[in-house]
Amino acid sequence: MSLGFKVVPVKIPEGANIIIGRSHFIKTVEDIYEALVTSVPGIKFGIAFNEASGKRLVRYDGNDEELVKAAVEAALSIGAGHIFVLFIRNAYPINILNQLKNVHEIVSIYVATGNPVQVIVAETDQGRAIIGVVDGYSPLGVEGSEDKKERYDFLRRIGYKK
Secondary structure, eight states: OOEEEEEEEEOOOTTOEEEEEEEOSTTHHHHHHHHHHTTSTTOEEEEEEEOOSTTOOEEEEESOHHHHHHHHHHHHHHOOTTEEEEEEESSOHHHHHHHHHTSTTEEEEEEEESSOEEEEEEEESSOEEEEEEEESOOOOSOOOHHHHHHHHHHHHHTTSOO
């Protein structure tokens, strides 16, 4: 038996956010679709789900052709079974994470971000698994009083706090 590791960079389309998670059933694509369209009016998205048995296809759907194509490409490049890749626009992960967590097939969420993403993948003779995700970059320091004020003001400017 062999074991190897790969770092898979995921290209995020301009203005989009990504959510990568683990799920367990072919129904995932349809249930995520329903959760999204009933949560955020005007959301644009593309979903891809890697089957881990049977035909082992990348199942996909969405309402934005560019995001669907990007999700399929990312799912293929990661290559792990029972994972899904979701790209969204006109919404943020914070708007839909609770709804996704309530989708019965979803086991876990690896990442939800607009930052650059690298997926750490283990590969065996049987297949691939996501070991972890690199989300953005390492910190450069600790916030000071001006940084705190900037954060405080930003959250109120974009409507997340009053």
